[in-house]
Amino acid sequence: MAENTAKKPGFFAKVKNWFKGIGKFFRDTKSELKKVVWPSKSQIINNSIVVLVVMIISAIVILLLDLLFGEVMHLVLQAAASL
Template sequence: MADKTEKKKKGFFAGVKGAFARFAKYFRDTKSEVKKVVWPSKKQIINNTCIVLVVVVIAAIVIFLLDSVFGLVLDLLLKTAG
């Protein structure tokens, strides 16, 4: 028979210690990645917010107009059919 190498099992506390080490590494890595982020300036934030608001208003107007037109067309179809 071939020799089987058995893995040595860790104890409970060794597993817990390893888990805490992984959590600590995760937070260290996260902190280092956040330091690399290039944050937008206040002017860029205001500009982007204005653009988003304008696009939302335009989309709302388009949806309102389409809803009104389709509602009128449906109303006319139902009146002529009935």
């Protein structure tokens, strides 16, 4: 049988590798952020307006559905109470 002769790294080697990993993470993050194409101010404003309009329309639709279902439930409960 073959013996496993690979030596396990010690505590200090693990700590050293951990700090190397942290450094690599920040270097990689910095290089990736250089590749990002940031939106212009006008694009941000346009996208914000679109989000606000969609949010307001969604709120109105939910409000109308809530009122409709509330009124239907009120009618059903009245009909059930009159039986």
